[in-house]
Amino acid sequence: MAQKKITALIFDMDGLIFDSERVVQRSWNRAGEVLGIPKMGEHIYHTIGFNVVRREQYFRTAIREDFPMDRFNELTRAFFKEIVASEGLACLLYTSPSPRD
DSSP states (O other), X not given: OOOOOOOOOOOOOBTTTBOOHHXXXXXXXXXXXXXXXXXXGGGXXXXXXXXXXXXXXXXXXXXXXXXXXXXXXXXXXXXXXXXXXXXXXXXXXXOOOOTTO
16 A cells, blocks of 8 residues: 655644634633633633733733733643643544545
8 A cells, every 4th residue: 555645734733623722711711710810711812823922911911010921821731731631622623525435
């Protein structure tokens, strides 16, 4: 059997192949509870596409000047991993059937 040659790779998997946005939003809400910032997850819609520097600028403007970015990142990573470990992460990738199928 001949091996197929790889002609393309997809690297942007967050939200494209894996349905991570909802898990990220939940992790932000949980981190916000710890930090005393209610409904923190609602800010996700204002920061989609931001890099970490731009996101921190947004938080320091929209939430508070002394926003604890390092602690927030630490908490959200831990909560994200906890949610994925207990519930999994949905895959959104769908491939259409081959005409040969």
